[in-house]
Amino acid sequence: MTAATAPVTAPRSWRVPSAAGPARLLRVELRRSPMLWLLPVLAAAFYVSTYHPAMDNPPFWNIRSGMLQSHTMLVFAPLLAGVGAWVGSRDGRRGLADLVGATAVPRWAGQLATWAAATIWAEALYLGCVGVLYGVTADEGPWGGPLWWPVAVGAATVAASCAVGFAAGELLPGRFTAALAALVVFLALAGGAFAIQDDATYAQIWPLNVQGPFPSDSYGIFYPYLPDLALAQVMFLAGLAAAALGALGWPAGAGGRWLRGAAAAVTVAGLAAAGTGTALAGTARVEANGMVIPALHNAASDRPTPYTPVCGRGAVPVCLQPAYRADLPEVTAALGPLLSQLAGLPGAPVRVTQVAVTSVHPAPSNGIAFGPPVIRGRPAVLDLPLSGLTLPGEGNTPAASFISSLRQQYGPVIVNELVGLPADTVTIGMNPVVGNDDHAAQFAVAQALERGLNGPSLIRSIPPGARAGGPVAGASTRGASPSSAQLQAAVNRFAALPEGARHAWLATHLTALRAGRVTLSEIP
């Protein structure tokens, strides 16, 4: 050691910190943050949890952005909380508490610089991941533009995870704090999944919840993306982060009276924000265009997004929202054969138009049921909702599977509606429910039409009263009720007719059939 090499000057004035000091402190922390070591792990986790599955789905902005919020954060949040705790417990683990405690920078300011460095790296990586996924998605040419609210919720989750972990590490420094913090955050996220399944409305605040029970391809297309729930989530997450970080500023050694007062205010504000966000989420309700929180809702978001539909060719053209352009051939292939049989019939649709949803109904286990296709207007138009169906390419779903699914779910409903069977609500994924006691003739015609379309009838139920050998209620206008054998015979007869003959008969009798004035025996 050399006393002579550097003579000590004697600046005896009280030094005043410069504004550049905190920036340089942050720079040092940025350079040596342990978060840097985690970045490759996070990048790999993003690839496995989000990017790869996203590429197995069609390029819809809503699907891709939803995965950023749910898939990515499920993996990122526990890891970030763990590293946050590791960073936060640094001084305690390393025996630096005394040394750091004897320095002039308020302890709380130093802690915030350390947390900020870790969080900046985590946010940078997250935004990089967003950039990659959105860049690739944009390259695939989807309709519309990227959705940023799910990204904002993800960014808030990153900050909150780091803050909660960091606070845990500072308050409980130890070798196992990081692992415990990661585990607790993971369990909290898993617990949120269970809570939301139990229809707990406050659980809508769960950071992985994108739009409540809506499937990821059912929002942000026909209407603007509703940011209500995302706003509440950001409020909750920012509040959580503020409360956790603010709590670090309470101890006597954290800073002066003013700073500790500020820390207390930050904590209180954070708790208030988190509580308000949760309370607002508790008021969320399911609407056709997404989750609506009345206090945060902007009515302008309820106006449909204008678009020019893309239409196929055929006797009855199928027109889809341009986001579904790639699915037009499959939808046309699914409905075309049926539509060609119905073309020109009185009340038959002259066009098929995709709609958002015709109605939504809460379903058990945080589910949602969409309304069925509906024929309406003059000339008649078939409103066709595709939301909730598994689209071709979604989760590697083959086109044939989509075509079959669409036919099975919507074909009977369209026929039922045309022939005048009660248009009972179709619950997606369940068999259609048809008929009552007065619709045997309609039922027979519908079955015959579908047999021609798909082979064996897709309608699983038969009219009540039509049991093996028993009478069929509803054919009673000419005396005794027909047996199921009579019903089956009528179906077979009508199905055996050439398509042209069926069409001609329907053209003249469909109105009467729909009105219930045709009996089984009158079916050719």
Added chain:
Amino acid sequence: MNVEITGLTRRFGRTQAVAGVDLQAGPGVFGLLGPNGAGKTSLLRMLATVIPPTSGRLRLLGRDPGSYGPRREIRRRLGYLPQNLGYYPSFTVAEFVEYFALLKEMPAFRVPAAVATAIERVELGDKARSKLRTLSGGMLRRVGIAQAIVNEPDLLLLDEPTAGLDPQQRVSFRAVLRDLGEHATVIVSTHLVEDVGAACTRVALMDAGKIVFHGTPAEMTDRAEGTDAVGDAPLERGYSAVLAAARSVAGARS
């Protein structure tokens, strides 16, 4: 006076670590001697404003560290090397010293030069870009000294600073201490009596939480005259004589 202490005490639960210390110290190198458990580290931690005293009056650099504002001003002019120095393994020597210069709120424009100077003074210039995890124990101790002196402190508190240093480094370090002590108050807590003899202008001996001797090293050496105190060097014999006398007085009182 940079250090003014009156009736200072510190308790940890039922243990009285510091039991009424009176001390005044101006510029110069001040040696704090004493056996294990005498209360030296607790006294230094109070002087470093890490822990508050239980009772008594403490003024550092003319200010009361009990209030936050003055305490912050004191800390800007304070250098502290704790007994057990922790470190961030992934930091380089330069980054570690820079980090503490910034924590001491040095003006940012002065930091690079001050860091370089401090590192050169502890002869770690060639290791400035080495990660701390790669350094030996002695080198880490020198890094600790560098961070303590980086802000050219007016009050420098060193707890066992020469632990782990080889003889040549200890000799160099004493020269640094003497240099710093020309205008700053340097308080060195140590077990190594020869460090005190070589570098300190004044010395205090603590036992059972109290200062039982306060004077120059020569005065301590003189206390050995006419006693059968043991020790390899004159100052060591003085140390033993003072300690034995203090304990016999304490024993008689009890």
